[in-house]
Amino acid sequence: MIDPIISTSAVLALSVTFASAASHKLRHPGWFRRQVHEYELIPGLMVPVAARALPIAELVIAAGLLWSTSRPYAGVLAFLMISLYTLAIAINLARGRKDIDCGCSGPAMQQPLQPALLARNLLLVIIALVALLPIIDRPLSLHDNFVMIAAGLVMVLLYTATDLWIANRPLLLKLSGEK
Amino acid sequence: MQALIVSNILLWLLLIATSLVLLGLIRQIGVLHSRIAPAGALMLDKGVEVGQSAPQVTAPDRFGRPINIGYASEHSTLLFFLSPTCPICKSLIPAIKSMSRSVKNLDVIYVSDGDALEHDKLITQAGLEKSTYVVSPDVGMTYQIGKLPYAVLIDKAGTLKAKGLVNSREHLDSLFETELLGSPSLQDYIKAQTESPGIHTPS
Numbered sequence: 001m002i003d004p005i006i007s008t009s010a011v012l013a014l015s016v017t018f019a020s021a022a023s024h025k026l027r028h029p030g031w032f033r034r035q036v037h038e039y040e041l042i043p044g045l046m047v048p049v050a051a052r053a054l055p056i057a058e059l060v061i062a063a064g065l066l067w068s069t070s071r072p073y074a075g076v077l078a079f080l081m082i083s084l085y086t087l088a089i090a091i092n093l094a095r096g097r098k099d100i101d102c103g104c105s106g107p108a109m110q111q112p113l114q115p116a117l118l119a120r121n122l123l124l125v126i127i128a129l130v131a132l133l134p135i136i137d138r139p140l141s142l143h144d145n146f147v148m149i150a151a152g153l154v155m156v157l158l159y160t161a162t163d164l165w166i167a168n169r170p171l172l173l174k175l176s177g178e179k
Numbered sequence: 180m181q182a183l184i185v186s187n188i189l190l191w192l193l194l195i196a197t198s199l200v201l202l203g204l205i206r207q208i209g210v211l212h213s214r215i216a217p218a219g220a221l222m223l224d225k226g227v228e229v230g231q232s233a234p235q236v237t238a239p240d241r242f243g244r245p246i247n248i249g250y251a252s253e254h255s256t257l258l259f260f261l262s263p264t265c266p267i268c269k270s271l272i273p274a275i276k277s278m279s280r281s282v283k284n285l286d287v288i289y290v291s292d293g294d295a296l297e298h299d300k301l302i303t304q305a306g307l308e309k310s311t312y313v314v315s316p317d318v319g320m321t322y323q324i325g326k327l328p329y330a331v332l333i334d335k336a337g338t339l340k341a342k343g344l345v346n347s348r349e350h351l352d353s354l355f356e357t358e359l360l361g362s363p364s365l366q367d368y369i370k371a372q373t374e375s376p377g378i379h380t381p382s
Contacts, residue, residue, distance in 0.1 A: 109209070143184055150191040157198035164205040171212040 002133045004140060005148050010130040011065050012152030014078055017124070017159060018062035024106035025055035035103035039088055057081065065131070072132065079128040086121040089113055104163065111167040120166060127155070214347060226323035226342075233331070233339040234322065238290075238315040241298065246288060246313055251337040254284045257354075260319060260329040261289060263297040267346055268328040272305045274348040279310075282355065284335075292316040330354055 025032045033051040036042060042050050061081065064074030092100065093113055101110045102117055227234055233249035240246050248258065259275050261268035279287040289312045291298060298314055301307070322331060322342075331342040332354045341354040 143187075146188065147191065150195060154191075154194055154198050157195070157202055161198065161202040161205050164202070164209055168205065168209050168212060171209075175212070175215070 001136050002130070004135045004138065005144055005151070007131060007133060007135050008148045009151035009155065010127045011071065011075070012148065013155035013159065014075075014124075014127055014131055015062045015065040016152070016156045018058045018065070018078065018081075022055040022058035022062060025051075025058070028107050031107045032103070035101065038100045038103075039092060040097075041088055041091065075128060075132045079125065079132065082121055082124045082128055086118060086125070089117050089121065093118075105167065109164070109167055112170055114166070114170060116166045116169065120162060123159075123162075214349065226321075227339050229339055229341060231339060232337050233333045235337070236318050236321045238313050238317050241295070241302075241312050241314055246311060248288065248313075248318060249333060249337055252286075252335060254286045255282075255335055255340075256333040257285055257287045258318070258322070258331040258333070259287060259289050260322075260324045260327055260331075261291050262293065262327050263291070263301040264293075265327050269301070269305065271328055271345060271348070271351070272307070274351055276306075276310075278351060286311070288313055290315070290318045292319060 029051065032055070033048060036051045036054070037044070037047050057077070058081070061074045061078050064070040065078065089102065093115065098113055100113055102113050104111065104117065235247070235249040237245050237247050248256065257275075257278070259271075261272075263269075275287060275289075279285055287310060289307065289310055291312075291314055293314070295314060298312070302312060326344050328345050329343070330345045330351060332340045334340045343350065343354065345351045345354070
């Protein structure tokens with residue numbers, strides 16, 4: 001049992017992350033199709049279908065997280081989705097394919113697959129698990145609502161910053177000639 | 180109780196602000212990384228050597244007016260060789276435009292060849308309506324340009340001051356830098372520095 005503030009702020013952050021992930025996939029369908037193809041996990045014929053279905057599923061999850069009735073189902077789906085994505089990165093890392101673009105943050109920001117991404121996704125998995133925990137039933141004041149939104153916002157900002165930070169790392173390694 | 184709530188709200192707002200600053204800083208680091216992208220390693224140096232007089236060509240601009248290139252004139256000339264099909268060329272146009280505004284006594288001439296329709300599209304897109312835009316294969320052939328985007332700097336006397344493949348604003352700036360250093364290329368400058376004793380150069 002956890003306090004509703006923790007659960008709701010985690011849900012808000014997760015929902016925004018999923019919505020933004022879906023938005024750049026829907027805005028650049030050609031780019032995402034190539035991305036799915038590059039991961040080499042799905043048979044060629046299924047790639048266009050998967051590239052269409054994934055962003056729609058993400059959007060549905062993002063919306064589903066916002067309502068309390070659909071939240072448990074959307075939370076489970078979100079957890080599965082992130083685990084699947086983490087597994088896909090792990091498989092490709094195990095194959096030694098460090099040169100492909102991870103496709104994490106849209107076509108504007110390319111970054112190669114790297115173990116740090118697994119840690120980042122683990123963080124998302126933890127947030128999804130927190131969102132799934134049962135909530136203590138207590139009346140919420142205006143201040144509680146403010147804290148939920150503020151905490152959700154800080155989580156999204158910090159997540160985006162971490163994402164950029166991870167993306168900058170290989171560039172720095174390249175500069176210092178270690179790669 | 181009141182004080183605690185106010186303090187709590189204030190702390191949250193400050194935390195949001197801190198996260199925004201952090202995000203902004205990391206973004207800037209990313210931008211810096213893309214700005215210091217490696218220079219073109221390929222040095223296909225053909226054509227006239229730096230320091231000699233530039234070949235003289237006259238080519239019509241897109242309105243058919245003759246443009247003299249390589250002759251002595253009141254201004255220095257920057258030739259920018261581009262193509263509508265090259266994305267890096269397009270990304271450099273804003274840098275060229277700001278340079279033509281900030282550097283005194285500099286004429287910028289955009290040089291390209293190929294389909295007129297595509298050039299019109301590029302010109303409207305990049306807002307080059309008032310710039311000198313030459314569409315002619317002659318200039319590129321005279322200066323033996325093999326790679327794009329390429330830039331050539333010619334001084335008032337008609338001497339070729341600097342030239343090279345330009346992939347970023349920094350490469351473009353370096354063309355003017357070579358003029359300041361008084362050496363045709365950075366490599367020559369470093370060589371001259373190491374030969375003269377008493378001057379420390381980083382190894």
